[in-house]
Amino acid sequence: MPHHPLSTRTQRTVDSPAEFAACRDRFFTRPLSDTMLRWCFPELSRQAVVEQTNAFRGTEEFQFAYVNPMLQRILKETSQGLSISGLDQLPTDRKFLFISNHRCIVMDAALVSLNLLSSGRGTCKVCVGDNLMDTPGVAELMLLLNGVVIKRSGARRDVYAKAQQTAAYLARQIEEQRYSVWLSQSPGRTKDGNDHTDPAIIKMLALAGDKTRADFEKLHIVPVAISYEFEPCATHKVRETLLRLQHGKYHKAADEDVAQIRDSVTANKGHIHLAFGKEIRLDGAHSADAVQEVADRIDAQIWSIYRAWDSNRIAHALLTQDNWDLDTPYAQAFLGLIANQVAELTAMGLPSVPAREALLQLYAQPVFNARRAAASRT
Structure with missing residues (x-):
């Protein structure tokens, strides 16, 4: 398969067997991999798991044979089960841009990707912020989940150029029927429970075209709502919220992402529901601002299909x-x-x-x- 410039120039995604092998090998040198292996595969030695994955040639094999059993164990040990709605209503002969609320660093994207895979729709590209790429172990894990890194930090001109490149890459995955794409509706997880679509995310997607309704229609946008009966990393989120209120800013510790991934994996989640909405259609709409209209429609669907629990x-x-x-x-x-x-x-x-x-x-x-x-x- 020919490499897209995004992978060859920036190495911010894994598209070839060689890129996959290098990323997998780096992941297994990280302490995070030991933590996850001990918890998810206690019956297997580390060497046995590593040897098994040596036969894999890409992220889809890795997800199906390694991440899927790991996710099933997490669900069995820390939840009352996963329910799904709406996925069976989506055509199987089309790739989609799934724009989702975001509650858990790893689980949200993994649940969407692996349920697409198990339903015969193939895995999806997972968009992740470049802030996660600063943490060894987390960076490799996200790429092995078929991640595509969204550059959000640095000089404005560089960020804009990379955003154009990323938008074109994502649009091509969908239009050429390669992969569906998972993208969170805002740059980070919601810390206050208010699932709200950041228009800047939609503007980034529009860089692949001219911000017309036809351009957005080509992306086949489907909102997704993920709800956990018991909020992952609730104390971490509230701590950050309160410290921001006190000091006007928040400085994340170097190991904070790893700690939150560990806590979100092992903590009790109660019931979990994954709700797929309907593809957004803009035909007949009259708003002058297509970007804001798309954001508003995503919000309306996510708020409507979100499965509220008695805890809520x-x-x-x-x-x-x-x-x-x-x-x-x-x-x-x-x-x-x-x-x-x-x-x-x-x-x-x-x-x-x-x-x-x-x-x-x-x-x-x-x-x-x-x-x-x-x-x-x-």
């Missing part, structure tokens, strides 16, 4: 003083979880009242958003 509803009831029976075993267990997380945050030196409010907001916001979406349809 209880948090919403507590913030709005709605009626809810807090004496049920489930409600008491959820309140205990919140209390434990507040205790963790206060042990870090953060005030308890804002910590509790931020945790509840993280859970409640999808309910607020769903009601807003429902109101806009009436």
Whole structure:
């Protein structure tokens, strides 16, 4: 297969067997790989796993034989199961741009990619920010998940040039029926539960064309909503939110991404739902701003198809003083979880009242958003 300039000039994706082998070998030298192997494949030696993957020639084989069993173990050990809706309604003879809310560094993209693969649709390209490429282990893992790096830091002219190149690369994957693409709706995970599409993401995609409705139609955009009954890395997210409020900025520690991946893999997630929406059609629309219109339509679908759990509803009831029976075993267990997380945050030196409010907001916001979406349809 001929290499696209994105991979040969920047080496920010894995498209050839040689690139895959080099990335795989680097991954197995990283401490993160040892952590994941011990937890996900306790019955196998590290050498046995490495030898098995030596036969693989690309990311799709790696995902099917290595990442898929790992993900299944994670789901079995740390969740009450995964449910899926909407995927069977999408044509199987087309590649899509899946624009998703973002709650977990690894799980979100992996769940979409591997369910596409298991349904016979092939894996997808996964867009990741260049901030993740600074962390050894995380960088290689993202590329092995068929990652494409989105450059967000550096000189403005360089960022713009790379964005044009990336947009053209992604558009070609879809138009030439190579791969579907997964892209988060904002540059990072939501820290406050408010799943909102950043128009800058849509503008980046538009660099492959002229920002016309026809250009967006060619991308076959499908919104995706991922919901976890128990928020991955909730204390990490609230800590960052509160520190930003206190200091106006937040400095991420060097090992923070690795720690959050580890915690998100091993923590209890409860039920998980993966909802695929409908392809966005702009025919007949009259807005002068196609970029904002696409962003608004993505938001409306994600807010509508997001599967809310009782954890979300209880948090919403507590913030709005709605009626809810807090004496049920489930409600008491959820309140205990919140209390434990507040205790963790206060042990870090953060005030308890804002910590509790931020945790509840993280859970409640999808309910607020769903009601807003429902109101806009009436």
